[in-house]
Amino acid sequence: MAAKTYSLPPLPYAYDALEPSISKQIMELHHTKHHQTYITNLNKALEVSAKAQSEGKLQDAAAQLSAIRFNGGGHINHSLFWEGLAPSSSPDSKLDAAPKLTGAIKDTWGSFDKFKEVFGTALLGIQGSGWGWLVKEAVTGQLRIVTLANQEAVVVGDTPLFGVDMWEHAYYLQYLNGKAAYVENIWKVINWKTAEARYAGSRDDAFKVLKANM
Amino acid sequence: MATALFRTAPAVRAALRASSMKPGVAALASTSFVRGKATLPDLSYDYGALEPYISGKIMELHHKGHHQTYVNGLNSALETIEEAKAKGDEIQAAATAPLLNFHGGGHKNHTLFWENLAPNNKGGGGEPEGALKSAIEKDFGSFQNLQKQINTALAGIQGSGWAWLVKDKAAGTLQVITKANQDPVIGNQIPLLGIDAWEHAYYLQYQNRKAEYFNAIWNVINWGTVAKRLEKA
Numbered sequence: 001m002a003a004k005t006y007s008l009p010p011l012p013y014a015y016d017a018l019e020p021s022i023s024k025q026i027m028e029l030h031h032t033k034h035h036q037t038y039i040t041n042l043n044k045a046l047e048v049s050a051k052a053q054s055e056g057k058l059q060d061a062a063a064q065l066s067a068i069r070f071n072g073g074g075h076i077n078h079s080l081f082w083e084g085l086a087p088s089s090s091p092d093s094k095l096d097a098a099p100k101l102t103g104a105i106k107d108t109w110g111s112f113d114k115f116k117e118v119f120g121t122a123l124l125g126i127q128g129s130g131w132g133w134l135v136k137e138a139v140t141g142q143l144r145i146v147t148l149a150n151q152e153a154v155v156v157g158d159t160p161l162f163g164v165d166m167w168e169h170a171y172y173l174q175y176l177n178g179k180a181a182y183v184e185n186i187w188k189v190i191n192w193k194t195a196e197a198r199y200a201g202s203r204d205d206a207f208k209v210l211k212a213n214m
Numbered sequence: 215m216a217t218a219l220f221r222t223a224p225a226v227r228a229a230l231r232a233s234s235m236k237p238g239v240a241a242l243a244s245t246s247f248v249r250g251k252a253t254l255p256d257l258s259y260d261y262g263a264l265e266p267y268i269s270g271k272i273m274e275l276h277h278k279g280h281h282q283t284y285v286n287g288l289n290s291a292l293e294t295i296e297e298a299k300a301k302g303d304e305i306q307a308a309a310t311a312p313l314l315n316f317h318g319g320g321h322k323n324h325t326l327f328w329e330n331l332a333p334n335n336k337g338g339g340g341e342p343e344g345a346l347k348s349a350i351e352k353d354f355g356s357f358q359n360l361q362k363q364i365n366t367a368l369a370g371i372q373g374s375g376w377a378w379l380v381k382d383k384a385a386g387t388l389q390v391i392t393k394a395n396q397d398p399v400i401g402n403q404i405p406l407l408g409i410d411a412w413e414h415a416y417y418l419q420y421q422n423r424k425a426e427y428f429n430a431i432w433n434v435i436n437w438g439t440v441a442k443r444l445e446k447a
Contacts, residue, residue, distance in 0.1 A: 033422040070372045127316045128374035128395035129413075150373030168374075168413035169422065177279035177414065 005043045008036050009079055009213040017087040021185040023174045031082070034169055038074030038151070045071060073151035077131055077163060079209045084162035086191035093189055098196035101161065108143045119164075120183050122147050126166045133163040136199055159203045161195045252288050254281055255325055263333035267430040269419045277328070280414055284320030284396070291317055319396035323376055327408050330443075332436035339433045346441040353388040361432060363390045364409065368428045371411045379407040379440070381447040404447040407440045 011031055016024035045067035052060035086092040095102050095112070102112060109115035122145050123132040130149045137144055138157030146154065147166075154160040164186055171182035198206045257277060262270035291313040298306035332338035341357050342350055354360040360379070367377040367390050375394045380403040382389050391403065392411075399405040409431060416427035 029421055037422070066372070127312070130373070168417060172413060172417045173421075176275055176418075177283070 004214050005046070006039050006075055006210065007213045008032075008039055009082065009209050011082050013085075013087055018085060018189045021088065021189045022085075022171075026169075026171065026173050029173075030078075030165075030169060035075070035078040038071045038078065041067060042071035042075050070151050073153035073155075076153040076155065076207070076210060077151055077165070079213075080160055080206070081163050081165055083194050083209055084191050085186075085189045086193070088188045090191075092191050092193035095192055098192035098199070101192070101196045101199040104143055104199070116187065119145050120180075123164055123166055123183050124180060129167040131163050131165055131167075134161045134195070135159060136161060138203075157203075159198060159206050161198045161206075162190055250292075252285050252292075252321055254278075254285050255328065257328050259331075259333050259336060263336075264331060264338070264434045267433045268331075268416075268427075272414075272416065272418050275418075276324075276410075276414060281321070281324040284317045284324065287313060287317030288321050315398070316396050319393075319398035322398050323393075323396055323408060323410070326405055327410055330407050330436050330439045331431075331434050332439070333434065337436050337438045339435065340437060342437045342440065344441060346437065346444050349388055349444065360390070365425075365428045367392050368409060368411050369425060374412045376411060377409050378403075378405050380405055381444060383447065404443070406443045406447065407435065 008031070011027070015027040015031070018027060045064045049061045049064040049068065052058070052064070091097060105112055105115045109118060119132060119134065126132065126147050126149075128149065130147055130152075132145065132147045133154050135144050135146055135154055135158040136142070138159075143161075144158070146158075148154070154163075164183070166179070171179060175182040254277070257273075260270075261273040261277070264273060291310050294310045295307045295314065298304070298310065341347070347357070350357055350360050354363060364377050364379065371377070371392050371394075373394065375392055375397075377390065377392050378399050380389050380391055380399055381387075382402055383404060384402040388406070389403070391399070393399065399408075409428070411424070411428075413424075416424060420427040420430075
């Protein structure tokens with residue numbers, strides 16, 4: 001059984017479209033190099049794993065699980081991340097584009113500013129590489145902020161609405177060790193239209209970009 | 215007096231500021247501790263001294279920015295724990311443990327890292343000698359094998375972390391291990407050589423080409439320091 005291979009989804013905007021929040025150089029390296037490397041290594045691990053399984057070598061298939069989880073997570077996270085951003089000049093980056101979601105955010109945290117503060121604190125509290133996500137919980141439908149280490153992905157039940165990459169490669173060339181400024185500026189380029197659609201839609205819909213790029 | 219103090223290293227200044235916030239504490243500045251507070255150690259070489267292998271800008275940010283943040287975080291975690299202890303609040307103390315591990319580890323790891331690097335004119339680069347060389351050849355076959363093993367370990371780190379050459383006191387052997395984030399080397403393992411694989415350690419110069427950084431850093435390893443650590447291990 002041959003494994004399906006994944007490919008790099010094109011960015012829905014130009015590399016410099018998120019300036020000045022995120023520089024063109026960062027976006028270009030992040031997309032063409034970092035994201036591509038996760039995909040390359042994911043495809044490799046899936047192939048080795050499929051071959052091992054077809055030969056009945058469970059031990060060799062199991063040895064690939066860590067690489068599949070890490071690189072697969074990297075591919076999922078970055079794919080969702082790109083779609084979750086929009087140029088600050090676009091109406092999609094305005095809170096008005098997410099009436100239902102912002103209403104739920106206010107119901108949950110009391111005010112949008114309070115949510116921003118709690119989310120920002122969670123992002124800055126990550127020890128090492130990782131991501132912060134706003135998710136819709138599977139059973140309750142409630143909103144929750146989660147942080148995940150390295151390339152762990154929101155894949156068990158919950159629906160990811162938008163995520164912020166806190167790996168140093170996501171901001172270092174522009175913000176150096178000043179990651180608080182990166183967190184402050186990323187709010188200007190969140191794609192609220194995408195977040196609203198993910199909030200209203202099914203869990204599978206949130207991940208459709210992955211299927212579209214195989 | 216004040217003028218003279220402010221000409222001292224930033225670390226000492228920060229320590230003085232910190233201690234001056236506590237009335238009655240003398241501004242007794244040593245380079246490593248002020249009344250039990252951790253402070254940023256000075257580098258024994260200039261920020262630009264490891265070029266072209268590690269740029270001066272990386273070294274400066276890494277030392278003055280990142281390492282200083284771990285020092286501050288460590289002092290703040292220790293303070294929180296002291297306060298919790300005074301109040302008998304064990305939960306608050308326990309809740310601070312991850313911060314203590316992260317910032318305490320970050321302070322220790324970077325301190326070891328600066329010391330196991332050196333410019334070429336101060337003992338950096340080359341190959342291990344003497345007892346260290348023999349131990350490496352005994353446990354890894356050759357110095358080249360050790361380099362390969364460390365580079366593979368570094369490349370395999372998923373996220374931020376470190377690779378270390380350690381002496382395992384129980385087994386009596388040298389081993390290559392990796393640690394996630396800022397987890398310190400503890401227990402039976404004595405750290406001999408550490409290489410920082412956090413992106414901030416190389417990104418401004420090497421961007422996503424981290425393998426080039428892992429190859430380049432061998433040119434500035436201070437084998438004299440590593441040999442001394444093995445002697446004491």
